[in-house]
Amino acid sequence: MSNGDIRTLLRRDTRADRVVPPTGFTAQLTLFVSGAMAFLAVFALALSLASGRLADRWATELAGAATLRINAPAEQRAAQTEAALNVLRQTPGVASARALTSEEQAALLAPWFGPDLPLDTLPIPQLIEIVEGEPGLDAIGLRLRLGAEVPGAVLDDHTRWREPLVDAAMSLRRLGWISILLIGGATAAMITLAANSSLAANAQIIEVLRQVGARDRFIAGAFVRRFTYRAFFGAAVGTLLGMSGVLLLPEASDAGGFLTGLGFQGMGWLLPAAIPLLGATVAFFATWSAARRKLKELS
């Protein structure tokens, strides 16, 4: 089917559109299904985009940092920390390195032990925050050197945390897109059923149209326009409702973690506008295919 054919089929012709009676349960069914599916598609899209952002953020933030832990007796801890910082200053790929203060370490442990933890009386290792720079950190080489010069140093380059987190976020993103595909498929199936039902209910009208010389294209066009415009309208309403729901979700915050970041950002707010168009496209092809099949069957 060429673009010209599609334009011709979709061109509004109020007189020709009147040949199909405007009422019937298929009208309500198409509107409801399109609206409900568009509503769900908005959330699937939001989930997919948020998961993608999360995967990117985790990959970038965690890949650009590493932590060095100094496990040494209290009397050697300061000396080993200084030795480790010296090694790091001479290591290519280390942009900066600094030892965390006692307050910062206490803040890290506060969620588990409370704010009044007496750090001075506990054998807490010293943490050194490393920020990677160009050309990237050679973790194996650094471990070997630290092993020789700072016996209590343990390097954590976050690989074992980062990979499963990024994998999980990517899986969520994939699930989001799969959901959108399933929603599209379910919409196509429901609209095909509704179109078939409408064609069967109007078999007598189709017969009359054929008796007066209507070609299949004319008859199919009347049904295709009816279902395409209905699906577009239903999907537009569903999309607006879905976007309102997303808008009402809490703002992203550190306290809320992942869930509060579920939504659209910046230009991402424009993406749901494609949902009614996609819904209409799905309806167009579903109805066209159903009409061609049914008209062949009725001839």
Place this chain on the structure above:
Amino acid sequence: MGTGVIELENVSYSYGGGELLSDVSVQLQPGSFHFLTGPSGAGKTTLLKLCYGALLATSGRISAFGEDIAGLDRDQMALLRRRIGVVHQNCNFLDHMTLSENVALPLMVAGRAQDAEQDNLNELLNWVGLGNRLEAHPPELSGGERQRAALARSLILSPDVVLADEPTGNVDWEMSQRLLRLLVELNRMGKTVLIATHDLSLIRAAKSQVQARVLRISQRRLQLAGADL
């Protein structure tokens, strides 16, 4: 191939294991006027449907305007039906549309601008005496009005042939005479007319107005009727 606008050669038609028409041959010459008669259930409607391609013959050949109907695809069949006006026994209107819209339906499906044809439409509806009923819906029309509207719809595309299936079946004598006069007038304009009817008085009344051939279906076969009509 002959010179008829519609020709049936040795046509048989079977349905549900039984033969309804057997070895039927007839030619409708351009500008001719035919009556097709026979008892109810004899196969008059079936024969008309075979003529405009609503049914396909089990055997034999049917051609319209020189083309074998059996060889036409659905689009070609649609174009053929625009050249053959059919007045159906039950009129076959779309009840949700007005009389005017129903009569203009063939124009719409043919993609002809209805605005440009509005004068023709009004003239045609006035000719059949329905100029004041344009906005009425089919269920609001009397039997005679429905038949005249069906005749108007069959003529809106100015077809070469008019096939009428029991056009006077649901109307009184006066209305049947009025419809007959309209069909005779059409024939005088050069249209080929075939009327299927079991009403012999209609055929007798037509004798004084038009030179008509009377065909009778009897025992599944088509015969030229004698002078007893």
